[in-house]
Amino acid sequence: MGRKSIIKSTLATVFVLLACYAFFNTFIYPNPLRLEELSLRFDPRGNSLNFPANSGPVKVYMYDLPRKFTYGVIESYAMARGGLKAPVNDVTKLRYPGNQHSAEWYLFADLTRADQSGSPVTRVLDPEEADLFYVPFFSSLSLVVNPIRPASVAGDGLVYSDEEMQEGLIDWLEGQVYWPRNNGWDHVFICQDPNALYKIVDRVKNGVLLVSDLGRLGRDQASLVKDVILPYSHRINTFNGGVGIESRKSLLFFMGNRYRKEGGKIRDLLFQVLENEKDVIIKHGAQSRESRRMASQGMHTSKFCLHPAGDTPSACRLFDAVVSLCVPVIVSDYIELPFEDVIDYRKIAVFIDSNSAVKPGYLVKLLRKISSQRILEFQWELKKVKQYFEYEYPNGTVNEIWRQVSMKLPLIKLMINRDKRLVKRDLTESDCSCLCSNQSGMYTAL
Numbered sequence: 001m002g003r004k005s006i007i008k009s010t011l012a013t014v015f016v017l018l019a020c021y022a023f024f025n026t027f028i029y030p031n032p033l034r035l036e037e038l039s040l041r042f043d044p045r046g047n048s049l050n051f052p053a054n055s056g057p058v059k060v061y062m063y064d065l066p067r068k069f070t071y072g073v074i075e076s077y078a079m080a081r082g083g084l085k086a087p088v089n090d091v092t093k094l095r096y097p098g099n100q101h102s103a104e105w106y107l108f109a110d111l112t113r114a115d116q117s118g119s120p121v122t123r124v125l126d127p128e129e130a131d132l133f134y135v136p137f138f139s140s141l142s143l144v145v146n147p148i149r150p151a152s153v154a155g156d157g158l159v160y161s162d163e164e165m166q167e168g169l170i171d172w173l174e175g176q177v178y179w180p181r182n183n184g185w186d187h188v189f190i191c192q193d194p195n196a197l198y199k200i201v202d203r204v205k206n207g208v209l210l211v212s213d214l215g216r217l218g219r220d221q222a223s224l225v226k227d228v229i230l231p232y233s234h235r236i237n238t239f240n241g242g243v244g245i246e247s248r249k250s251l252l253f254f255m256g257n258r259y260r261k262e263g264g265k266i267r268d269l270l271f272q273v274l275e276n277e278k279d280v281i282i283k284h285g286a287q288s289r290e291s292r293r294m295a296s297q298g299m300h301t302s303k304f305c306l307h308p309a310g311d312t313p314s315a316c317r318l319f320d321a322v323v324s325l326c327v328p329v330i331v332s333d334y335i336e337l338p339f340e341d342v343i344d345y346r347k348i349a350v351f352i353d354s355n356s357a358v359k360p361g362y363l364v365k366l367l368r369k370i371s372s373q374r375i376l377e378f379q380w381e382l383k384k385v386k387q388y389f390e391y392e393y394p395n396g397t398v399n400e401i402w403r404q405v406s407m408k409l410p411l412i413k414l415m416i417n418r419d420k421r422l423v424k425r426d427l428t429e430s431d432c433s434c435l436c437s438n439q440s441g442m443y444t445a446l
Helices: 002-027 071-080 103-112 139-143 163-175 262-272 291-302 317-323 362-368 372-389 398-404 411-422
Strands: 042-045 048-050 058-062 121-124 132-135 188-191 208-211 250-256 280-282 301-306 328-332
Touching: 048 208, 058 103, 058 163, 058 398, 071 139, 103 139, 103 188, 103 301, 121 139, 121 398, 139 163, 139 188, 188 317, 188 398, 208 398, 250 291, 250 362, 262 280, 262 301, 262 362, 280 291, 291 317, 317 328, 317 372, 328 372
Parallel strands: 058 121, 058 132, 132 188, 188 208, 250 280, 250 301, 301 328
Antiparallel strands: 042 048
16 A cells, blocks of 8 residues: 555656646746757858847948048049049049058948848948948058158158048047947958058057958957958969969969068078079069069969068968969968968968978978879869959958958947946056967968
């Protein structure tokens, strides 16, 4: 009897628990959220995260800046070089000059086109609807409006001041409702030239900065977490041939400025150890149409293309090499690379640390050991990722930049909410809002 009583008691308890569960599930919490609705979802086709609260394109409001900050910069550049005699009434006649920092033009043009289908972002005309605010100041072109002139004539007749333009931009922004609203966190600035916005960067550092590298930015100004690394616009012709090494007779090619500042001093050392090596073409050359023609020919007929650091860790040679299907040889210990969440650069480039690269014979010996089959594998991978470095492709660089920017939105919202509850305080050193970038150097890797 005792055993039957225990069984009955247990069954009764189980029945009561099931009844309670059914009651609460039906009447108290009738529609519980499914796990998949609470979690982030990864889209393997788009290599991106889909956020339940923001499943559509990110809404971007592009400021209608005064003309002087956009087309006016192009106009001033042309007039300073004699290509234009007076301001024009029809801005559509103005053409942005081709240079390695032309991302600012492509992003501006993309947001002004009528059809934005397929883009990770969509332009909105009502700022109240916006997730992000884009500031389309042509900061890199503004930096070089005044042509370089001999010291004896420097300043003669020059009326354009990049510093005044930067200050004017801040003055204009501070008069807008949406700039101070979230302390600048939801604003996007492009400053691709390492010196662009140098005078005001401390006042816009909360925003998303679109940069080529972090070489001249402080730890409290920029980071890989907050900002986006952009590729330079390639300056040589895209190689339209196929994968193969039969027509690539030289082992290694480089053409560019031999003498650079800061990290770029390694260029002179590389010239010294490479200029007498067999099958290596290494030339000093300044920017010109003829130099670009010679560089195109050299990169299209070489197996490897050298990418040493410039004045800062990045330079356009890397992207010239990619579109040439010439395997990049990167000698730049503190370089940051664009789009590393979708591109594994070890599959498309050879990395050599600076100390090893300047040892006589080391670099060419390493490259000669790489088999023809391995070079072909590099080229196939280069062909796969080439679209990410073509600004004019419909689904190329511009779309990838916007995708990278849109992925910053959760962090932006976090920082906005965090700011609203923080007690303001003076710090003796930078806080952790911006994480440090590559400070550890680089190992040689194939």
